[in-house]
Amino acid sequence: MITMDFAYYRPKSIAEAVNTFQDLTLQNKKALYYGGGTEIISMARMNKLQFAAVIDIKEIPECNVMQINNQKLTIGAAVTLTKICETNLFPLLSRAAKATADHTSRDKITVGGNICGLIPYREVVLPFLLCNSQVILAGKEGQRTVPITQIFDKTLKREKSEFIVQILTDRTFIDLPFEFVKKTKMEEIDYPLVTLALIKLGDEIRAAVSGLCSFPFRSSRLENEINQISVPLQTRIDNIMSNLPGPILNNLQGSAEYRDFVFRNTLLDALAKVGGAS
Amino acid sequence: MFQVLSKSLIELEVNGEIKSIVVRPADTLLFALREQLGLTGTKDACGNGDCAACTVLVDGWPVKSCLMLAVEAVGHKITTIEGLKDIPIQKAFLDKFALQCGYCTPAFIINSHALVTIHPDANDEVIKEWLQSNLCRCTSYEEIKEAVKWVLGQ
Numbered sequence: 001m002i003t004m005d006f007a008y009y010r011p012k013s014i015a016e017a018v019n020t021f022q023d024l025t026l027q028n029k030k031a032l033y034y035g036g037g038t039e040i041i042s043m044a045r046m047n048k049l050q051f052a053a054v055i056d057i058k059e060i061p062e063c064n065v066m067q068i069n070n071q072k073l074t075i076g077a078a079v080t081l082t083k084i085c086e087t088n089l090f091p092l093l094s095r096a097a098k099a100t101a102d103h104t105s106r107d108k109i110t111v112g113g114n115i116c117g118l119i120p121y122r123e124v125v126l127p128f129l130l131c132n133s134q135v136i137l138a139g140k141e142g143q144r145t146v147p148i149t150q151i152f153d154k155t156l157k158r159e160k161s162e163f164i165v166q167i168l169t170d171r172t173f174i175d176l177p178f179e180f181v182k183k184t185k186m187e188e189i190d191y192p193l194v195t196l197a198l199i200k201l202g203d204e205i206r207a208a209v210s211g212l213c214s215f216p217f218r219s220s221r222l223e224n225e226i227n228q229i230s231v232p233l234q235t236r237i238d239n240i241m242s243n244l245p246g247p248i249l250n251n252l253q254g255s256a257e258y259r260d261f262v263f264r265n266t267l268l269d270a271l272a273k274v275g276g277a278s
Numbered sequence: 279m280f281q282v283l284s285k286s287l288i289e290l291e292v293n294g295e296i297k298s299i300v301v302r303p304a305d306t307l308l309f310a311l312r313e314q315l316g317l318t319g320t321k322d323a324c325g326n327g328d329c330a331a332c333t334v335l336v337d338g339w340p341v342k343s344c345l346m347l348a349v350e351a352v353g354h355k356i357t358t359i360e361g362l363k364d365i366p367i368q369k370a371f372l373d374k375f376a377l378q379c380g381y382c383t384p385a386f387i388i389n390s391h392a393l394v395t396i397h398p399d400a401n402d403e404v405i406k407e408w409l410q411s412n413l414c415r416c417t418s419y420e421e422i423k424e425a426v427k428w429v430l431g432q
Contacts, residue, residue: 001309001325008303008349010280020279038345041306042326054303056350059280082339104330104340104389104411189410 002044007053014062014138014165017055021161022140024053031055033163035078035113038105043118055163062165063112071171077112077164081124084111090169093127095180096197100124102189112164116156119191120249122216123182125152126197126208129218131173137162154215154246176201179270183211183262185254193254194263198274203227205276211253212263213246221245226276233277237264282349290351292317293361301348308332310348311358319359319384330412333385334358338396340389340411359384366432367391370425378416386412386422394429405430 007029011017017033024031029052034040037056043049057063063078066087073090081097085106088094100123101109114124125148127133133148139162148167151157156164179198184190192211199206205226208218225231225239241260248263250256271277282288282303290297292315299314308325311317311334321331325344332343335357362368367390370376377383386409393400393408400408405426414422 002304002306005284005302005304007283008281008347012279016279036345037347037350038327041345041347044304045325098407102330102411103408104333104342105327105345107336107339107341108345 002041003047004044004050006044006051008056009053010056010059012059012061014060014143017057017060017163018138018140018161020053020055025161029053033057033116035110035116036080036108037113038101038108039113039117039119057112057163058110060165065166068171073169073171073174075111075167075169077166078110081106081109081111081114090127090174092130092174092176092178092180092197092199093124095178096123096127096195099180099182099192099195111167115152116164120214120216121191121195121210123192123195123197123210125156125216126180126195126210126218128167128169129208129216130197130199130206131169133170134168135164136166136168138165139163149218154217173199173201177274179274181266181270183266191253193259194266196263196266196270198270198276200274200276205271205274209263212248212259213244214249215246217245219243219245226271229276233268233271237267240267280352288349288352290315290348290356291354292356293358294355299348303347303349305348306344307334307346307348307351307356308343310351311343311356314348317358317360321381321384323381328413329382330389331382331385333388333412335388335392338392340392340408357388359388362387362391365391366429367394367425370428371422374421374425374428376418376421376425378414378418382412382414382416386414390422390426390429393426398430400426400430 031053032051034054034056058078063076065076084097085094128148139159177200182195183193194212195210197208210216221243225236248256285302311320323329323331327345333340334343
């Protein structure tokens with residue numbers, strides 16, 4: 001049971017959502033944009049999150065789009081992970097969605113909610129980082145389209161009044177060869193020790209990682225090391241581990257030492273599969 | 279714009295009937311179904327989205343009612359275990375002995391019914407993926423899988 005009280009708004013348009021957020025802000029009320037709401041409900045129940053209102057974006061038509069047009073795949077922020085998997089327009093994203101939570105939870109978890117969540121893992125962002133997808137944000141200053149690689153640094157950097165409307169991905173990326181590996185400690189359905197997503201763009205390998213640090217990331221230093229095919233693989237992996245963008249996560253799912261061990265071996269196997277071993 | 283600012287009267291469509299209930303916006307669908315409508319077949323267990331004992335159908339898809347606000351369900355069709363009558367999966371659960379203590383059974387039936395309805399040609403991988411959502415501490419997993427396969431085979 002959630003003991004605190006808050007108000008619920010369900011706007012039918014982007015403008016209505018932003019105006020509602022602005023009105024609440026002027027009244028000094030903290031509002032949260034609400035997609036699937038699974039994380040918000042869980043945290044509210046544990047009194048780990050305080051807010052005065054939620055603005056449910058699921059009835060905004062633009063947030064429910066899932067289509068390929070003009071060589072772009074458009075995915076609305078309120079599209080559920082189940083719909084991503086069932087339609088399977090973007091196989092790597094489907095794979096990442098299937099790695100998130102369990103099937104029934106995925107009927108509720110949305111793409112936008114996962115990317116903007118507070119948990120460290122947020123695997124759904126990995127394919128978008130690899131494909132240089134564009135994020136359409138709406139806020140009090142209107143709408144803007146930004147490459148996700150520019151605004152995703154540990155979290156999605158956005159103005160308080162902004163929410164994700166859609167994510168656009170160039171069609172040329174969505175059928176590229178990929179490798180996606182999620183390692184858990186014991187159960188198939190659990191938070192990851194490490195999750196590794198690779199795509200191959202010609203001779204170039206791109207990599208994005210979740211679970212290794214306290215945030216998902218795609219790192220140019222990591223990719224530079226991976227793509228130095230003339231350097232022995234073990235040396236490349238040692239260099240990668242010396243240049244991570246943050247400390248290795250150390251929590252109940254796994255110690256930092258164990259994650260280090262698992263990630264090295266995951267990388268070794270995955271690179272062999274995509275032709276990046278030698 | 280639909281909005282609920284404080285404790286209010288709302289209408290939910292549950293098992294084909296329109297029900298009027300008074301809820302706070304912070305009340306979960308699980309709470310509303312059990313405490314306001316007396317539909318106690320939807321079980322309250324972990325309350326945290328881990329066990330799925332509270333699974334109901336929302337527009338035909340299984341959803342954990344502990345992770346959905348009651349106000350969020352306005353405008354959607356809710357089906358609880360009380361709304362499923364004489365369906366093949368119920369008979370299959372009995373015939374295949376797919377229950378022991380029975381606490382998780384309503385949610386397993388709800389989820390299994392959705393599975394065989396949405397994916398009548400489900401293979402082993404799909405069955406596993408769907409059933410993995412629910413926990414059964416008596417570990418009737420094999421029998422539950424057999425019950426689902428029996429319905430799919432009909």
